[in-house]
Amino acid sequence: MSLLLTRRRTAAAVLTAALLVPLAACGNDGSDAEKDSAAGAKPSGSASASGAPAAELTVLAAASLTDVFKEAGAAYEKENPGTKVKFSFAGSQELAAQVKQGAPADALVTADTKTMDGLSAETGTPTVIAKNRLVIAVGEGNPEKVGSLKDLADTKLKVVLAAPEVPVGRYSKQILDAQKIEVKPVSQEPNVRAVLSKVELGEADAGLVYKTDAETAPDKVDAIDIPDAENAVASYPAATLKASKHSEAAAAFVAWLSTPAAQKILQGAGFQQP
Structure with missing residues (x-):
């Protein structure tokens, strides 16, 4: 009887040990997960500290946002660890063409509502985030003494404008037509930065650009203000x-x-409240 009892107790102990092995393994998995959590490990696609999902974003943005969006993107990444924002800058009409062609991107910011409205089938509901106005960009020191829009009609001046299908080109045509001023540009550029570059390089005496673009090159160009009554709001x-x-x-x-x-x-870069 004593030998039989001993054998039964030994068998029960072996069975109990076998059952405890998987339970211990499960306990170890939970412990590792807790350690990962304590160490700050973050699974793919998790939210940042501010609640925004972590991701690598591609944002198509109007050329006139080049400088300010680089600063804004850096600020957003700092505020949302784990998120990266990559920008692709071009004229709004070029961005629209990219969207229609299916270019991989996550968000779009244009320099006019007309272009955005034409993409309603491809976008969510848009929100105006800023406004801008036009100025006359001239060489530093204003060597040609340009003082107003009417001066741009002088055939001796080399004036450069953006192409009419570009938002800033459309705004330029709008304000010139309203004042009945005829300008024969030496070239029509694909975006506002190209217009500014022509003036910076001395290849043009004057050009119509956004106020914020002129402010990016204070050592190379001067900005001649256009009265609000003669201006356009972008x-x-x-x-x-x-x-x-x-x-x-x-x-x-x-x-x-x-x-x-x-x-x-x-607004620190010169943009107006929306």
Whole structure:
């Protein structure tokens, strides 16, 4: 009886040990997960500290936003660790063509509402994030003594404008036509930065650009203000792209552009409140 009892107790102990092995393994998995959490490990696609989903975003943006968006992008990445924002800058009409051709991107910001409205099938609901006005850009010191829009009609001046299908070109035509001023440009450029470059390089005496663009080259060009009554207001709408693979992260970035932090950066660069 004693030997039989001993054998039974030994068998029970072996069975209990076998059952405890998988339980111990499960306990180790939970412990590792807790360690990873404590160490700050973050699974792919998780939210940043501010709640925005982590992602690598591609934003198509109007050329006139080149400098300010680089600053804004850096600020957004700092505020949202784990998120990277890459910009592709071009004339709004070029950006529209890219969207229609299916270029991989997550959000779009144009320099006019007309271009954005033409992409309603490809975008979410747009929000105007900033406004701008035009100025006459001339060489440093204004060697040709340009003082107003009427001076641009002087055939001795080399004036450069953006092409009419470009937002700034359309605004330029609008204000010149309203004042019945006929200008024969020496060239029509694909975006506002190309117009500014012509003036910077001395290849043109004057050009119509956004105020914010002229302010990026204070040592190379002077800006001649245009009275509000003769000027045009440029609106900058931002929207997510329906083809985005990071729709939540794209929506978070577009929404951020209207926050006080983003508006401070935009207005610091000379953009007006939306």
